[in-house]
Amino acid sequence: MTAGLWEKWLLPGFWITIQLTLYSALFAAVVAFGVGIARTSRLWIVRFLTGFYVEVFRGTSALVLMFWLFFVMPLGFGFQLVPMWAAVLALGLTYGAYGSEIVRGAVAAVPPAQREAAIALSFTPAQRMRRVILPQAIPEMIPPFNNLLIELLKGTALVSAVSVADTTFAAQLSRLATGDSLEIYSIILVMYFVLAFVLTRLMRLLERRAKAGLGQAPDKRAKGPALTRKPSGARKTEQSSDLITAGGAQ
Amino acid sequence: MNWDWDVAKDFLPELGDGLLITLEATALGSVLAFALGLVWALAFRSPTRFVRWPVAAVVEFIRNTPLLVQLFFFYYVLPTWDIKFSALTTGVIALGLHYSTYTAEVYRAGIDGVPRGQWEAATALSLSRGRTWIAVILPQAIRRVVPALGNYVIAMLKDSPMLALIGVVDMLQKARAHGASSFEYIEPYTMVGIAFILIAYPASLLMRALERRLGH
Numbered sequence: 001m002t003a004g005l006w007e008k009w010l011l012p013g014f015w016i017t018i019q020l021t022l023y024s025a026l027f028a029a030v031v032a033f034g035v036g037i038a039r040t041s042r043l044w045i046v047r048f049l050t051g052f053y054v055e056v057f058r059g060t061s062a063l064v065l066m067f068w069l070f071f072v073m074p075l076g077f078g079f080q081l082v083p084m085w086a087a088v089l090a091l092g093l094t095y096g097a098y099g100s101e102i103v104r105g106a107v108a109a110v111p112p113a114q115r116e117a118a119i120a121l122s123f124t125p126a127q128r129m130r131r132v133i134l135p136q137a138i139p140e141m142i143p144p145f146n147n148l149l150i151e152l153l154k155g156t157a158l159v160s161a162v163s164v165a166d167t168t169f170a171a172q173l174s175r176l177a178t179g180d181s182l183e184i185y186s187i188i189l190v191m192y193f194v195l196a197f198v199l200t201r202l203m204r205l206l207e208r209r210a211k212a213g214l215g216q217a218p219d220k221r222a223k224g225p226a227l228t229r230k231p232s233g234a235r236k237t238e239q240s241s242d243l244i245t246a247g248g249a250q
Numbered sequence: 251m252n253w254d255w256d257v258a259k260d261f262l263p264e265l266g267d268g269l270l271i272t273l274e275a276t277a278l279g280s281v282l283a284f285a286l287g288l289v290w291a292l293a294f295r296s297p298t299r300f301v302r303w304p305v306a307a308v309v310e311f312i313r314n315t316p317l318l319v320q321l322f323f324f325y326y327v328l329p330t331w332d333i334k335f336s337a338l339t340t341g342v343i344a345l346g347l348h349y350s351t352y353t354a355e356v357y358r359a360g361i362d363g364v365p366r367g368q369w370e371a372a373t374a375l376s377l378s379r380g381r382t383w384i385a386v387i388l389p390q391a392i393r394r395v396v397p398a399l400g401n402y403v404i405a406m407l408k409d410s411p412m413l414a415l416i417g418v419v420d421m422l423q424k425a426r427a428h429g430a431s432s433f434e435y436i437e438p439y440t441m442v443g444i445a446f447i448l449i450a451y452p453a454s455l456l457m458r459a460l461e462r463r464l465g466h
Contacts, residue, residue: 059447061408064422068443071435150314157316161415168319181326189315196314
């Protein structure tokens, strides 16, 4: 590894990975909340369309979707996205579909009495969602969202296949330049791991904040030096099954 | 959108060939993930921390780093150590190893879910350690986690196109090759995407039904 490779490729690549993770996570969060809440709609057509979206995007592979957006969209529909945004779109739509299941599960897990109380107080549906349901549902969503965020971070490595110059892409170039595969791939694996570790810590902090807002203490962590939450076992709520599905969400 | 049915018809046999490879990689990867995951899960319960901690650290590291990078790691680093595998074998190893870190957690949850009384009964019957595991604990633990394991098989199926990036001739690679030689991109890529949905959706319905049957 020479200093030039670091400055010209690996560090900018790492920055691209961080940016991709943040933008895709934001986009996925918007999709997840929008679709997750729409799936509880009273209109069957809304439920059907959002359900269709979720099944399609959970059913297909993120990599195939990325190739599709990258190669088929320009030919078939005559407009081309900048590779970076095609990647954000693909990741956001895929992980948004998984996230919407988390949102739906957490909203459904709020005790029905809360909803009934809000109706009795003649809240409008929007007020009910914003003032009563979501504040209680969001703290429950954070641990599964954390798992999904790590999956998303790992998913960003796929963008190197459509020539976005992220960390993995930079590693490929460095390997071609120096031929030292072991060193380069070890370094970037550690880089990804550190990023995952930092993100997990941040999400823990967020969870503690959100739970404190409700006057609850955060769950005691399961034993072991695990970064991510245990996918199942610890929590036997409706979300636990979604969590398992979301585990290998690419 | 200018869809050409003739191109789609031409690509169909290639898609079939690729599908076989995709399924083969998924099946072999699953077997490896199930077996290795069980090894990790048992190691988590080892009485000595000199086994528990290193295994937990390695599992955590593998789970929190991208499969794609691990794939490249195996593909480019193993040959420098004079270990030469075909692309498909390398891919299966990486896929299986990566997902074994997920299945390990599933097994762990299943084992933790076996009631204490079962352990005590096994002790009372003075079954040996091996017998306790094989005849009492694992059959009950694995039964409860079958749907969760199935979901990971589906996840592996959806991750298998990554193998195309190290040159395994799966569905995605067939589409890429077809596009590169004929500039026909629309039909192959769309068909590959639809093929994944056609396999993954019924499979996930099956897992959901199984989950209800086994009753959580």
